[in-house]
Amino acid sequence: MKYLIIGDSAAGVNAAQTIRSKDKEGLITILSNESIAAYGRPLISYYLSGKVLPENIFYRNKNFYKKEKINLFLNTQAQEIDVKNKKVNAAQKEFEYDKLLIASGSLPLIPQIKNLKEQKNVFTFLTFDESRKIKESINPDSKVVIAGAGLIGLKAAEGLYGKVAKITVIDLADRVMASVLDKSAADIIQNHIEKKGIEFILNKSVAEVEGGEKVEKIILSDAKTLDCDIFIIAVGVRPNISLAKNAQIRTSKGIIVNEYMQTSESDIYAAGDCVESLDLISNESKVLALWPNAVSQGETAGANMAGEKKLVPSSFAMNAISFFGMQLISAGIIGGSDADIYVDKNGDKLRRLNIANDNLIGFVLINDNQRAGIYTALINDRVKLSELEYDIKLKDIGLNVYTKEKRRDKIFGKEE
Amino acid sequence: MKRIYAFEDKCLGCGLCEVYCRTAHSKSKDIIKAHKEENIVSGISIEEIMSPKSAFYFALQCRHCKDPKCVKACISGAMYKDENDIVRNNKDKCVACLSCVLVCPFGAIKKNTDGKAVSKCDLCVEVGSPVCVENCPNEAIKLLDEDSEILK
Numbered sequence: 001m002k003y004l005i006i007g008d009s010a011a012g013v014n015a016a017q018t019i020r021s022k023d024k025e026g027l028i029t030i031l032s033n034e035s036i037a038a039y040g041r042p043l044i045s046y047y048l049s050g051k052v053l054p055e056n057i058f059y060r061n062k063n064f065y066k067k068e069k070i071n072l073f074l075n076t077q078a079q080e081i082d083v084k085n086k087k088v089n090a091a092q093k094e095f096e097y098d099k100l101l102i103a104s105g106s107l108p109l110i111p112q113i114k115n116l117k118e119q120k121n122v123f124t125f126l127t128f129d130e131s132r133k134i135k136e137s138i139n140p141d142s143k144v145v146i147a148g149a150g151l152i153g154l155k156a157a158e159g160l161y162g163k164v165a166k167i168t169v170i171d172l173a174d175r176v177m178a179s180v181l182d183k184s185a186a187d188i189i190q191n192h193i194e195k196k197g198i199e200f201i202l203n204k205s206v207a208e209v210e211g212g213e214k215v216e217k218i219i220l221s222d223a224k225t226l227d228c229d230i231f232i233i234a235v236g237v238r239p240n241i242s243l244a245k246n247a248q249i250r251t252s253k254g255i256i257v258n259e260y261m262q263t264s265e266s267d268i269y270a271a272g273d274c275v276e277s278l279d280l281i282s283n284e285s286k287v288l289a290l291w292p293n294a295v296s297q298g299e300t301a302g303a304n305m306a307g308e309k310k311l312v313p314s315s316f317a318m319n320a321i322s323f324f325g326m327q328l329i330s331a332g333i334i335g336g337s338d339a340d341i342y343v344d345k346n347g348d349k350l351r352r353l354n355i356a357n358d359n360l361i362g363f364v365l366i367n368d369n370q371r372a373g374i375y376t377a378l379i380n381d382r383v384k385l386s387e388l389e390y391d392i393k394l395k396d397i398g399l400n401v402y403t404k405e406k407r408r409d410k411i412f413g414k415e416e
Numbered sequence: 417m418k419r420i421y422a423f424e425d426k427c428l429g430c431g432l433c434e435v436y437c438r439t440a441h442s443k444s445k446d447i448i449k450a451h452k453e454e455n456i457v458s459g460i461s462i463e464e465i466m467s468p469k470s471a472f473y474f475a476l477q478c479r480h481c482k483d484p485k486c487v488k489a490c491i492s493g494a495m496y497k498d499e500n501d502i503v504r505n506n507k508d509k510c511v512a513c514l515s516c517v518l519v520c521p522f523g524a525i526k527k528n529t530d531g532k533a534v535s536k537c538d539l540c541v542e543v544g545s546p547v548c549v550e551n552c553p554n555e556a557i558k559l560l561d562e563d564s565e566i567l568k
Contacts, residue, residue, distance in 0.1 A: 043492055373522070410521070411474075
């Protein structure tokens with residue numbers, strides 16, 4: 001059996017590993033358009049800051065691919081899927097497959113900005129190579145402008161802190177991390193980052209850039225201008241679906257898959273940031289570009305490719321991230337018109353619960369992180385809050401929230 | 417696989433398991449230094465259940481799940497299942513993002529005091545056998561096979 005995987009990150013690696021655990025002999029090949037083996041993608045900001053050394057960025061041990069007998073082709077961009085002849089063209093080579101996985105991830109969203117071309121000092125922040133290029137381009141006098149105050153933009157700002165003269169973050173929304181946080185939670189994060197001297201310009205977008213080979217000035221939507229030596233675009237990501245689309249595989253925003261991670265072509269699977277998955281909370285098909293989701297989907301795809309029947313676990317939005325020591329953990333949705341929102345705020349500490357129809361449907365914790373996973377489990381298991389031992393709004397969460405019998409079953413592993 | 421099981425009805429809440437855990441996971445292996453200088457976060461914790469008339473306790477630590485959510489959520493590859501199915505954290509790779517804390521349904525993973533990594537039960541693999549079990553004065557924590565009769 002020939003297994004071919006496009007993409008060497010969370011979904012691709014875990015698919016390959018799962019296939020190998022079930023098929024000791026099959027030929028497993030991974031095509032990667034990156035220059036190094038799989039790494040913890042979110043760690044590129046720690047690499048930028050120097051907190052993580054290059055040798056510690058790798059997602060798996062050095063001998064992983066060899067030990068699991070996986071053929072990894074780096075710098076190998078897949079160009080075309082020939083569905084009829086079961087082949088993928090990549091880097092002037094042809095790769096045959098019996099089962100194919102598309103785990104091509106995300107691409108950075110590039111907004112419409114006048115005069116924006118591929119100037120030398122314009123970067124995105126999704127890959128190790130981009131992070132390395134930024135690291136090589138900055139100096140202590142650099143004025144950095146970051147478009148986008150989401151997770152990626154803020155992590156880029158943190159990674160650059162102390163290494164450059166000025167960092168300005170611009171966002172069209174009225175708050176940081178607008179897709180994850182409400183205004184009050186976002187303000188806590190923003191104030192904390194501002195204390196480090198990072199400047200925010202909100203409710204504005206970048207309208208135009210000026211300069212020659214390099215961007216030298218940024219012109220905002222209100223005509224205000226900023227000097228710029230390094231321009232980082234971090235306004236968001238979109239699923240990388242062009243390969244699938246060109247091969248007539250069903251796509252919408254992302255690649256459409258069934259609960260076995262199978263695409264509209266039965267021998268082609270897809271997993272990770274490039275697919276749409278069913279959001280447990282809204283019950284809608286969404287792109288949930290999240291690391292844990294990519295891992296689960298990769299494992300599921302791998303198992304099914306190797307001949308098992310495995311259903312993909314449910315998913316919903318979740319994030320754990322820190323900025324300059326301030327810890328943010330969130331899951332589910334921010335709120336809705338009929339939501340019952342409970343806020344427990346004390347200085348820089350916040351616990352925000354979003355409850356609807358006797359279910360927890362979202363939470364945000366800032367600097368209050370222990371046992372957060374119990375909240376996540378309440379969302380995931382759709383636990384009726386009225387059946388718990390106490391009102392979760394009134395005190396910190398613990399396993400004692402479950403009845404004695406339920407708790408015993410959990411601890412004794414009866415629910416596994 | 418052998419795991420540690422807590423028996424709520426026997427737990428006195430004395431906290432000796434935490435003390436022995438911290439000491440066993442310290443550099444000095446000295447009970448005083450481990451607590452006063454090294455600031456170790458225990459891999460086991462005593463959880464309290466308050467009822468109107470009294471309090472009950474149970475000891476909680478990593479359940480070493482068959483399909484561990486923390487390993488899937490880990491963005492750096494630090495959290496892994498070793499060859500003996502023990503869920504372990506490689507502190508050199510951990511960046512304390514707390515993705516594992518976000519998904520652990522038991523709330524059994526904690527941030528280290530230095531903020532550089534997370535801490536959890538490793539079943540005392542490097543010590544030999546679990547010190548919490550050995551030193552529990554009332555047999556409230558036991559190392560048992562998962563199919564042991566006592567758990568049924």
